[in-house]
Amino acid sequence: MHEFSLMQSVLSTVEESAHQAGAERVTVIRLTIGEMSEVIQDAMEFAFEVLAPETSARDAELAFTWVTPRSRCRACGHEFTHDRYHWSCPACESLATELVAGKELYIDAIEVEFPD
Numbered sequence: 001m002h003e004f005s006l007m008q009s010v011l012s013t014v015e016e017s018a019h020q021a022g023a024e025r026v027t028v029i030r031l032t033i034g035e036m037s038e039v040i041q042d043a044m045e046f047a048f049e050v051l052a053p054e055t056s057a058r059d060a061e062l063a064f065t066w067v068t069p070r071s072r073c074r075a076c077g078h079e080f081t082h083d084r085y086h087w088s089c090p091a092c093e094s095l096a097t098e099l100v101a102g103k104e105l106y107i108d109a110i111e112v113e114f115p116d
């Protein structure tokens, strides 16, 4: 379960940004994750439940945006979207394709509350 270490680094980044902004509480954490990243949403949510109570993001909502994998064919240059298991070129059936999107994992945005 590499989701635990991922969530640990997400939370420390979130805490740092919230602290720098002078925020009191984090209310929403928006994550963008590629479908090829092998990250499992349930595992991320579980890691969050375990780790977040120690942080200012303890009551935050986790929002996920999933990125559909996209590849470019090295043989014919065609660019196409696909699922996690099929990445041969639909135009020429070549398997020499290169992933251009779908492995990302980053914090898209956070929403915070400031002290009164």
Ligand SMILES: [Zn+2]
Residues within 6 Å of the ligand: 073, 074, 075, 076, 077, 078, 089, 090, 091, 092, 093, 094
């Ligand atoms: Zn092709």
